[in-house]
Amino acid sequence: MFAPARASGASVAAPGPGGTGPGGTGPGGTGPAWDRGLDAAQLAVATHGAGPLLVIAGAGTGKTRALISRVAYLLQGGTSPERILLLTFTRRAADEMLARAARLVGASGGRRPWGGTFHAVAHRFVSAYAEVIGFPSGFSVLAPSDACDLMELMRTEHGLSGTAQRFPRTATLVDIYSRCINTSQPLSDILATDFPWCEPHRGAIAQLFSAFTASKRSQALADFDDLLLYWRALLAHEPLGRQVVASWDYVLVDEYQDLNRLQVDIVRLLRPSGQGLMVVGDEAQAIYGFRGGSAECLRDAVLAFPASSVVRLERNFRSVQGILDVANSVGRDDDVARVVLRSDRGRGARPVLLRCHDAHGEARSIVDRVLQAHERGIALREQAVLVRAAHHSDLVELELSARGVPFRKYGGLRFLEASHVKDFVAAARLLDNPHDQLAWYRLLRLHDDIGPARARDLVAMATGGADRVADWAELVAAAPARARGSLSFTLETLARARQAQGARARAELVVDALRPLLASRYVDAPVRLADIERLAAAAGSVPELAAWLAELTLDPPEATGDLAGPPHLDEDYLVVSTIHSAKGLEWAVVHIPHVVDGCVPSDLAVGTPAGLAEERRLLYVAVTRARDELYLYSPLRLHFHRQASDDRHAFAALSRFLDSRVCAALDVVDEAVERPDVAACGRLAAAVSLALEDLWR
DNA sequence: GGTAACTGGGTTTTT
């Protein structure tokens, strides 16, 4: 997150946009000087004055390089690093950018530009001004799943759960809520346009949302949306906003096409006059519509900026033309057609579409190709498997493990979502914020005989009065008999943790408190305990547990194994990532599995023209990550299509996007020749059941 | 009234 105080080992540098490796982004040299090897357009970006600057940057056109060069240029002109703010949309992009910026200014005494995601920077300021915002003794950051739990609680409290009436599910409610906030649109509009089936419940939803906000406030909790809301409010405040805005001379915003209204507001408040503002975006890569992101903001910016301050980066330095042909044919919708990517690198190999028999065949085929490329000298970390949904790589991961290929997965199941980690975070939050009812609830629920109802009563008691140990004794007395012993131990240990000095000692006592609870709750308790012990150890180097928890919530370990310790430099691993998480990155070889209707594009998104268009951009983003080789895989049959499998065969499982025009840019290879005879399989199944019948006889 | 144990169905994408 912030350059000066980054928690150790929280993330791993992923193989990113060129830079250091051979064949990296952009032409020419590798030195840190801002002008080395930039082309005219990139140079214009780097050396632009203080006026507003809008960069329209196609995929692979060296945008990060131009941005970093601009930072170098500004520094050379005498701007202090900390007067520059780099805002990015995703954490991986933030890491990548800050790492490169750090390399660049390595010599300038360890001072680095500010940078991070909107949420991380927001947290920094909301914390600093917590008192003004109305949290006199600090606040806790609510992870998304916690926000969901709280919404669920409120829903129950309002008598809106149960089967008696159909009411939107908690997940839907959270969605609606977040959408209202992020698009700055009233509930009624959101319901009308995006959730029409929920409209009958508008009144109840509105009440629920009020209660939800009030509840967060009274517990000193802020969810991700609140961080942005409070930051915006802070910036708009007179005179505090002026103070915050004056912290920087330059604000550089990446992936502008993915920002939502709230974030655009923040940018506007940061640089009201546009002086010192630079935004970079590419409409063709807008893939965060589900978070309220809207490329319209970029379009607005194009109109709002004077023509002289718009620079277009159009030369693609990344990919060979064969790959760009596929990209161009995929992204041919109206909103995308404007930029036709042209390569600086020659034709290269034609990308391949492999039609496999099923997902198993696909997995084998992918690993075969990964290893073949490895034999040719392409390191594993120069290759990536990019998926639309995290579970699309399940079988690939299995095959990789079976064949001993190391890999690292980004996106999908999050570390923080694991229930034992949530238990740990909740207990730790209580040390500094005893008003946190949600944390109390979670902790109490871990004890025997304390279910939803009793937990609710006890929570009221725990947060109602003061937070002295004497009150905790009362709490124990009120608990059901079977829970008293363990609850007493839990509370005592937490009380000791509270007294303890230093984040590490506190964290370890929290683990002590949880140990017996987790041991009796989970079959795989040893594994889970090891997890949180490592987590506690990671807290070692920071002074404040609360601050560390907030950072953990905002920037959780992304890949499985990130907590295992600092990565070895010589470590080689294949990257498995969602397309969303792969944004802004590149690899020599890219594999895209499950390019079939229902997966790419996702069935859940093709209901509307806008949804379908975003799916198309998603494939566009995936394809343009590849530098030299690109493989798409179409399993002809997927297990959840069992009933329709014969139809699938007939249709050859082509994705909605793989029409003749796209296929013309691809070599289609049929790997499904050895298809098992379905009729024979049926006979085999019959024989097995017959044999079983014999057993029962 | 409340908890625990079991069963069956469904699963996007991120801060």
Next chain:
DNA sequence: CCCAGTTACC
């Protein structure tokens, strides 16, 4: 694999 719903037990 996590959820909601069901059932059996206190």
